[in-house]
Amino acid sequence: MVKLKILIMKRVVITAAGPVTAIGIGQECFTEGVVEGGSGIMEITAFEHGKYDAHVAARAEDFDVKEFLPTPKNYLDRNTELSFGAFSLALKASGIDLAKADKSKIALIWGTAFGGADTMNLFYADVQKKGPRFGKPILFPHTYSNTAISMLSIEYKLNGPHMNFVSGWTASGQALAYAYDLVASGRVPVAFVGGAEAFNETIFRYCCSQKILSASSNENACMPFDSAADGTVMGEGAGMIVLEELDSALARGAHILAEFAGAGLAGSPGGLKPKAIEEAMTTAINSSKINPCDVELVLASANGMPDMDKAEAAAIQKVFGDNKPVTTIKPLIGETFGAAGILQLHAALSILEKQFVPGVNIASKISESEKLKIPAEGCPQKIKTVLINNLDPDGNTVSLLIKK
Secondary structure (H helix, E strand, O other): OOOOOOOOOOOEEEEEEOOEEOOEEOHHHHHHHHHHOOOOOEEOOOOOOOOOOOOEEEOOOOOOHHHOOOOOOOOOOHHHHHHHHHHHHHHHHHOOOOOOOOHHHEEEEEEOOOOOHHHHHHHHHHHHHHOHHHOOOOOHHHOOOOHHHHHHHHHOOOOOOEEEEOOHHHHHHHHHHHHHHHHHOOOOOEEEEEEEEOOOHHHHHHHHHOOOEOOOOOOOOOOOOEOOOOOEOEEOEEEEEEEEEHHHHHHOOOOOOEEEEEEEEEEOOOOOOHHHHHHHHHHHHHHHOOOHHHOOEEEOOOOOOHHHHHHHHHHHHHHHOOOOEEEOOHHHHOEOHHHHHHHHHHHHHHHHHHOEEOOOOOOOEOHHHOOOEOOOOOEEOOOOEEEEEEEOOOOEEEEEEEEO
16 A cells, blocks of 8 residues: 655745845845835946946945955955855844754755856956966856855855756746745755846846847936836846744744745746746745735836836736736846846845835836836835746746745
C-alpha cells in the first residue's frame, strides 16, 4: 500500500528589510522617501552624457560600501557593493546572530539582470587592446552574474541553499517567489532574498541603444500611465528581505513587518502581453486564498515605457475591474531592472507601515488606465493587502502578494 505524504504549506513572514536606493538607504530612510515623494532622478554626473539621447538617472549617490563591509576588499564591482549594503542592513535589522545560527538551514537567494557587466567591460577592454596576457586577473572574478551572491556566501560563511536568478527584469521577483516556496514548503526556516542592479555607463549605453530611456532631462522624465511618456529612466539599487516561517519567527521574538501570502509567475513569448500579467496576478491571488476585492492596492511595475504600461493597465482592469487603487514607485527610483521586484516589495512594506499610498503625476492618462484609481498625490489610505507586479518587456511576469 502506497502512503502519500501531504505537504502542508507553512505561513511565511518578512522579519527584516534592507534597501539601498536613490531616495534612501535602510528601510526607515527609504520609507521616508516614499512618503515625502521626492524623486531620486537627477542629471547624470558619473560620466559625460551629452552624446546620448538620455540625460538623467536615479543613482544611490549617498551609498558608501565601506560602511557595510565586515572585512576590507581590494576590489568590488558596484553591483556587489550594493549587494553587501543590502545584506548588511537586512542582517542587522533581523537580529539574527549568524555566529550562533545553523548556516546550513539559511538560504541565500539573489537576482540581477546585468550583474558585473561594467567590470566585464573593463576586463575585456584590456584584452581587446593589449591581448589576453594583459587582462587584469583581479577583475575577472568580478565579471560574473553570480559574483555578488558568491562573495556574500563566502564572507558570511553561508552554506545553505543558494540560487542566483539572472532572468532579466524579473530576476529579483523570481528570486522572491522561489525563496517563498523554500520557506513555505519547510525546506528551510529562514531565507535571505533580494537583488541588485548597478548604474554605470556600460548598461546605460545598452539601454540607449534599445531606445527604452526617456529623452526628457528633468526629474519628471519617468511618466507611468501617461500618454506623453517616451520611455523610462535608469535607476540603481539593491534590496534584501528576510523570510521566515511564522512559528520560527514568533519563537525567537522577531519583529514581523508583513506576511508573504502568495506568488504567481507567467510568461508570454515574443513580448509582454496582458494575458500573462493577468495569469501571474490571478495565480498570486489564488495561492494566497483571498478574494480579488480584498486586494486594496496594486503596486504596478509601470515605468513610462508605453507598451509595458498599456499591457499592465489592461491586465489590472481585467482582473480587478473599475476603480482599483494603483500606484508605482518608478518616478521616485527609476527602473532598476533585476532589482525592481525586491525594491517594489520594500515600497509595499513602507505603504503597509505608514498606511500611505504614493501619488503618480499624470498629465494625460493612457486609455487603458482611465478606469483605474491612480492618486495624483500621495494620500493616507487603509491598506492591509498589496499585490506587487514585476514585469519584463520580453514577456516574463511575476506577481507577489503581501499583507499586514
